[in-house]
Amino acid sequence: MTGQVAGKVALVTGGASGIGQAIAELLSEEGASVVLTDVDELKGPQVVAGITKAGGEAIFLHQDVTSEPRWAEIIGEIERRFGRLDVLVSNAGIGIGAPSIVEMSLADWRRQTAINLDGVFLSVKYSLPLMRKTSAKTGGGSIVMMSSLAGLRGAPTLAGYSATKGGVRLFAKSVAMECASLGDGIRVNSVHPGIIDTPIWGKIPSGGTASSQNAPIDCEGLAKAATPLGRAGKAREIAQGVLFLASDASSYLTGSELVIDGGMFAGTTPRRPS
Numbered sequence: 270m271t272g273q274v275a276g277k278v279a280l281v282t283g284g285a286s287g288i289g290q291a292i293a294e295l296l297s298e299e300g301a302s303v304v305l306t307d308v309d310e311l312k313g314p315q316v317v318a319g320i321t322k323a324g325g326e327a328i329f330l331h332q333d334v335t336s337e338p339r340w341a342e343i344i345g346e347i348e349r350r351f352g353r354l355d356v357l358v359s360n361a362g363i364g365i366g367a368p369s370i371v372e373m374s375l376a377d378w379r380r381q382t383a384i385n386l387d388g389v390f391l392s393v394k395y396s397l398p399l400m401r402k403t404s405a406k407t408g409g410g411s412i413v414m415m416s417s418l419a420g421l422r423g424a425p426t427l428a429g430y431s432a433t434k435g436g437v438r439l440f441a442k443s444v445a446m447e448c449a450s451l452g453d454g455i456r457v458n459s460v461h462p463g464i465i466d467t468p469i470w471g472k473i474p475s476g477g478t479a480s481s482q483n484a485p486i487d488c489e490g491l492a493k494a495a496t497p498l499g500r501a502g503k504a505r506e507i508a509q510g511v512l513f514l515a516s517d518a519s520s521y522l523t524g525s526e527l528v529i530d531g532g533m534f535a536g537t538t539p540r541r542p543s
């Protein structure tokens with residue numbers, strides 16, 4: 270198969286839904302063998318079935334990214350099956366809102382940090398050794414970490430989420446510096462989506478307690494008002510950016526941040542009535 274990532278093996282966490290699903294599908298379309306992991310045992314195999322039906326190669330492995338023993342097993346399984354790992358996309362994440370930070374429970378703060386930040390740390394800790402082995406033969410590898418626009422600027426009601434995503438942003442830069450200083454060929458970059466239409470918006474608990482009910486957020490309405498381009502982004506539009514970072518086309522990019530947000534970070538000019 271030819272394509273922008275032909276012959277590469279890519280691991281995508283949180284690949285059963287939204288942005289992760291779109292990344293897994295696009296990397297496969299562009300020739301990668303994809304290992305998709307998620308806690309969702311129902312949707313994960315469905316995404317793999319879709320990729321396989323379209324002629325791609327993918328497997329699903331059940332994984333909670335906060336479990337350290339499972340990380341060792343996942344990487345062991347990838348080495349056994351494929352003998353290499355070229356691309357890591359640390360994408361799994363959740364969002365927990367709170368009307369005020371004083372109403373956020375410590376349990377929610379810790380749960381969100383465990384998935385969004387500890388999970389990314391573990392992904393790198395366990396993937397890098399196999400990626401370095403691979404890079405010693407192929408000359409390169411790419412780690413892409415899913416941060417957020419909320420990792421670049423503050424967001425009321427999402428202070429805990431912003432803290433995790435800001436952490437991911439600088440974690441990526443520091444790992445990029447480690448890899449560059451060792452000359453191991455691994456590039457590391459972060460991606461910062463704005464408002465993207467995925468199932469996450471229906472899952473964000475906003476009551477501020479661990480037992481709070483989901484309050485679905487109107488993502489399209491929010492994006493229309495807040496985004497210079499006047500609409501929510503599509504998961505596929507984030508996947509296109511990840512594809513670029515995963516491929517050799519971005520060979521001179523490391524420690525960088527790719528903002529894909531319909532212009533939100535550039536300014537707040539309200540849209541003019543048409």
Ligand code: NAI
Nearest residue numbers: 283286287288308333334361362417462464465467468469
């Ligand atoms: P989503 O909810 O559609 O998908 C997230 C996936 O992660 C789900 O399949 C879920 O089962 C999985 N997941 C959750 N906890 C997990 C765990 N402990 N271990 C393994 N998998 C787990 O959400 P979406 O929108 O696709 O989000 C993907 C990433 O993009 C997240 O890191 C999110 O913070 C980030 N992001 C999303 C934005 C948006 O507007 N949708 C904006 C900025 C960043």
